Amino acid sequence: MLSTREKYYQMLEKEFHSKEDVVTELINLEAIMNLPKGTELYISDIHGEFGAFDHILRTGAGNIKEKISDLFQDRLTEREKDQLTILVAYPVESLASDSLFSHKDISWYRTKIRQLLELLTFSSTKYTRSKVRKALPKQFAYIIEELMYTNTAYVDKAAYYDEILSHLLELEQGDAFISALCQSIQRLVVDHLHVVGDIYDRGPEADKIMDKLCQHPSIDVQWGNHDILWMGAYAGSRACLMTLLRIAARYNYLYEIEKAYALNLRPLFMYAEEHYQKNPVFTPKEKCSNVNYSIESLDTLEKVHQALAILQFKLEGQLIKRHPEFDMTDRLLFDQINFDQDTITLKNKTYPLQGSCFQTLQKDLYALTEQEEYVVDMLMASFQQSTKMQEHMNLLLEKGSMYLVYNQHLLFHGCLPLTDKGDFLPLKVNGINYRGKDLLRFFEDQLRQGCDLQISDNPHADWSWYCWTGNISPQFGKSAMTTFERYFIADKKTHVEIKNSYYKFRDTKKTCEMILQEFGLYSPHSRIINGHTPVKVKGGESPIKGEGMLFVIDGGLSKAYQKTTGIAGYSLLNNSYGFQIVTHDPFYSIEDLIETQTDDTSLKRVIDHDISRTMIRDTTIGESIEEQIETLKGFLHYQMN
Structure with a gap:
């Protein structure tokens, strides 16, 4: 045998x-x-901002600009380097612009093609020819290979090279060939993409981001709290679904996700029109997309916003009641309301309410009415049956996880909850304490089982909701989510959400070493890559923590954060020589980039001491x-x- x-x-x-x-x-x-190992790009907290995300990928987070500077040095002026960078990132738009390149004659095409071929060859030096071939568009793969590997130092080869270029241009294939070269360079300057959480919410185009990730050749995703909210809804958590729809209404892109995912929101809109009135407390925030709505549509959205908030709070109350292990009875806030006086009592202090819209509450404050049950069931069916939703959630399940150990570095989105003394904080479930790595594994297991079952309010999906908002959640990492207070109580003291001790202790090398060792990482070169918390650059905060052992790469890609952070986010590059942290300015439009003819992305080397070059073997x-x-x-x- x-x-x-x-x-x-x-x-x-x-x-x-x-x-x-x-x-x-x-x-x-x-x-x-x-x-040598390929270049890795780490990005987090994209929050539906497709334009900014796409720009980072197209420019390799500044890596293309750096390679152009290294390669051409004094052969090109700074202006010419900027123009070439923009051409590589946006070939179609650049070639169509008269302001960027005003004289595109035969000589210009020959010069630009030679420059791009030289840049492509320079960008491919650490890859096998087979890998480079896979990065080339099929239409021009043979021609590009011939030109890349032809030694023009020999007279016959130089003539052969020139003849190929001449025929390309005679056949009016110059623009198409340049676009193909630029796309190949984009593919090769970053070998692998790490998305360290929060693709969804706050911005209007998460679906476009997910479409692009579905086509990306080499990625992984560490789930963020907002991603888990969507995955929890997909698994069957009605509270998660109402929450993500409420956020979409609050940030004014509900119509966009309705269209993107072919959701049937009609029952919700009809219900909201019947039961709610205009209410300035629920006026959506400043428009996050370029679509302008009519006054009637905005009035409707205000009513829908209220309906979703109340549905969310009712369903959350049901969850808290059926899961005493969540230890969240203090969040049963409907119980604290005096409806006659329109006040609420929290921690023995009474506050007046604003924007009250509690007309659908019954004797059982957290029970849905028959009409509400119908609306929620229809929304859940529409969400789970969306073909595009299924494709996107399957990508998150296939490529994603709560954490990842990759090349001796640890990646996770939120935190590892710690006690006030800096030890791992346990979550007790059915008599078992989960802490540190086991806590992340527990939540990942619950989420995967929930997505396998896909039934309404299954217990695994309930844990997805706790992961979104629980005080011992590695994704939330705060004492309580004060959404209710932000809507209904003017006193901002009630809005405070106290961060877990992790966010204090991660500034110390000792804690970073403890966390790395929890995951079996003892190398002095190992690092933690974190997202989730915007870095307040305006206040002098640094994205580098723990004496250089931890990087926070959420600097504020979302427009909703940029007034606080002062920048448009951080990303991180790691090549065979070490790490570079990248600072991004707000991205407005391709047109603005072409008009200014400059990209102010800045790279900073954060590993200053000499280390041996990392090879694939390592x-x-x-x-x-x-x-x-x-x-x-x-x-x-x-x-x-």
Whole structure:
């Protein structure tokens, strides 16, 4: 009887038909192990801001501009370098602009194609020819390869090179060829993308971001609290669904997600028109998209906003009541209202209410009316059955996780809850304490099981809601979410949300080392990459914490945060030489970029001491290749015997 290994070797025989095939593959894999590691880009807290996100990807978070500067140095002026950067990032728009390149004659096309080929070759030096080929658009792949690897120092080869360019331009393929080169450069300047959470909410175009991620060749996602809100809704949490729809109404993009995901919001709109009136407390925030609505549409949105808020608070109350282990009875705020006096009592202090809209509350304050049950059920069915929603949630499940250890670095979105003394804070569930890494694994397990079941208000989906708002949640990381108070109580003292001790202790090297060791990381070069909390640059806050051991890369990509942060977010690059932190200015439009002809993205090297260059052999991918090598060596020995 054949062993499992022998059966596996028989399967390999179908792929490798001879010993020579195995030897060739072994040589190839060993060679790959000695290449420098590719550049990784870390980005978090995108919050539906597709334009800014797309700009970061197109420019490689400033990496394209840096490569152009390194390659061309004094051969191009600073203005020419900026123009070339914009061309690479936005080839179609740049070629259509007379202001950026006013004289596009044959000589201009030949010069630009040569520059782009040189930049493409420079950007591909640490990749195998096979990998570069995969990054090339099929239409021009053969021609690009020929031009990239033709040595024009030889007269015959130079003539061959010029002849190819001449025929391209005679056939009026100059624009298409330049676009193909630019897209290939974009693909190669960043080898792998890490999205450290919060793709959704606050901005109007999360669907476009997800569409782009679905097409990306190499990504992973660490779920953020806003992503988990959407995944929890997909799993069947009605409270999560009402919350994400309320946020969309509050930030004025409900109509956009209705269209993007083909949601049926008609029952909700009809219900809101019947039961709610105009209420300035629920006027949506400043428009986040470019679409202008009529006064009637905005009035309707104000009513829908109220309906969603009350539905959310009712459903949250039901959750809290059926899960005493959540320890959240203090958030049963309807119980604290004096409806006759229109006041609420919190912590023995009474406050007047503003914008009260409690007309649908019954004797059981948290029970839905029959009409509300119908509305919520219809919304849930529409949400879960959306084809695009299914595609996007499946991507998050396939490529995502609560945390990731990659190349000896630890990535997670929110926090690891800590006690006041700096120890891991436990969450007790069914007599078991979950803390540190186990806490993240617990929530990931609950979320995956919930998405497998996809039934309304299943207990696994309930934990998704707790992960969104619970005080021992690694994604929320605060004492309480004071949404109710922000709507109905003017006194801002009631709006305060106290951060978990993690946000104090992460400034210390000792805590960072404790966290890394919890995940089996003992290398002095290991780092923590974090998102979730906007860095208040205006107040002098730095994104580098724990004596350089932790990076916070949420600097405020969302427009909703930029007045507080003063910038438009951070991202992080990691190449074979170390980390670079990237500061982004607000992105307004492609037209503005072409008009100003400059991109002010700035890179700062944060690893200042000399370290040995990281090769593929030293990476997570290298570990996988090493396993393949050992397997093939065993297979070769098997063939020879």
